[in-house]
Amino acid sequence: MKLKLHINNVIKDAFIKAGIAHEPMSVSEATKAEFGDFQFNGAMALSKKLGKNPREIAGNIIESLDLSGIISKAEIAGPGFINLWINPLWIAEQCQAAVSDKRLNIAKTETPSRVVVDYSGPNMAKQMHVGHLRSTIIGDTLANVLTFLGDEVIRQNHIGDWGTQFGMLIAYLEEIGEDGSVSLKDLEQFYKDAKGRFDADAAFADKAREYVVKIQSGDRHCLELWQKFIDISLGHCEDIYEKLGVKLTREDVRAESFYNEDLSKVVEDLAANGTLQESDGAQCVFLEGDEVPVIVQKRDGGYLYATTDLAALRYRAQTLQAKRISYVVDARQAGHFKQVFRVAKESGFVAEDVQLEHVGFGTMMDKSGKPFKTRDGGTVKLIDLLDEAVVKAKEAIKNKEDYTSEEIDALAKIIGIGAVKYADLSINRESNYIFNWDKMLSFEGNTSLYMQYAYARIQSIFRKYDGDIKGEIIIGDALEHRLAVMLLRFEDVLTRAAKDTSPNQITAYLYDLVTLFMRFYEQNPILRADVDEKTKMSRLQLADLTAKTIKQGLSLLGIQVVNKL
């Protein structure tokens, strides 16, 4: 239900009827309940253009407003605000349509766009650490939401599988032989051991260097070892994706190595364009206004990060035919992407109408506001963080005696992982945030457990009530009205969150929704004996729609719900 669009259309009609030859600005949600459901602030802005006072303009608009359909009441307030009330009968009708529809009456877009979402991008030489969390779950959420809204989404996992360090790792893998997969369980350790050999043994180091050259020139034996290493390493990542409920698969992997053969072409084509310049022996693109150039080829002939990204951009725009390409990468790389995007467009690798965006995000901090590290200063492995979340979630489950130990394990997994994800996704993407277990696993405030609790509570209503649900939704009091309007806003929120790539708009909405439901439920009994049948049916359906909206919302964030907790 595109709620705002409907209301905007009513305003637009009023503009035409009133003979105002301007495009009206969009309505916005009312800032307070007593101001109605929505407000239109465009009269003030028109005041100067029309040479009239804003209240008079607002009056003209209201006179021309159709109050027989979606909007039932309109009032002028203050300097020229128009407060709008939505017709309760219409709201009820729309909620009814939503509750009986699998997609909650949210249509897929009629103009789907092909979107590449680049996210996660772990390095195969190392284990995933907490720094990969945000990219992985923000990117996955974006992909989920866009898919749900009807776009054609291509997920791309640009894993780091190429470069000099791999020679060392492969040489070591060969040296320790068949049981390499065992040692590889701990990639950090494997990396350290390989590095130890590299530093201590000159023959080993020579072999490692030799392997780098061999891999890149396509030596079969070395490539086999390399492939084995990548498979094992990627397997670790997939364990984490599985735990996180992230939908990345092997099909989505387009590794750095995938673009290997394109790299020389990128440089050639830039040279042919005349955009390339040599500087200190390196091949560079100098952008107007930028101090540092984009280096695409080193003095020694090697290629760089930017070269691979240019190749990937071209592949995504030309071969995959994407119209929007979103990179979910740490905010610190803003400068890099700004430059690479410019080169891609200016060189014609990517057409002008393709939207390139760097979806940057802030850093995870510890309690003291410093980057999140282990006690001894190392990076925190993502797997350890997730395992700890499950352990802590177990402690948070109250009536443990009601469950078998298998049930508790399953619950703890959903709740623990969900809590970590929700806490992260509920923070404004661009800001740094302080990681806090207690807050994350609290039932209070905008947390996953508050959502889960509300959801479980609603499910409990339906466990108690085993009759049929029939009849209509009737909007009774003001709280029901507000709850119903809130439910209808879901699509607008998703659309906006997708446009801005900000998952926290979804969590903020869910929190508002749940808070409103809790208030509604406190005040409006459903199953109590003194509630008449019609009211009971109506409220049951509102509760049902609330639960379905929570479930759908969390599902887009990649978080499961539980019926009991």
Place this chain on the structure above:
RNA sequence: GCACUCAUAGCUCAGCUGGAUAGAGCAUCGGUUUGCGGUACCGAAGGUCUCAGGUUCGAAUCCUGAUGGGUGUACCA
């Protein structure tokens, strides 16, 4: 040095296209229960939105400057 970015309640955070008295949660103080899951709900208190100018009918939001943090800055990814 230059560039980017951030600064909102004691703490952790919201605040979308500029709109009405800047909102939540925690912590503090107080209230609600013959209970549909109290891990809930209601209320009080808490703010010169870092500072100074400017634009505007209207600025936490836009512009300029200052101060204080963070980040990036030529052959790593």
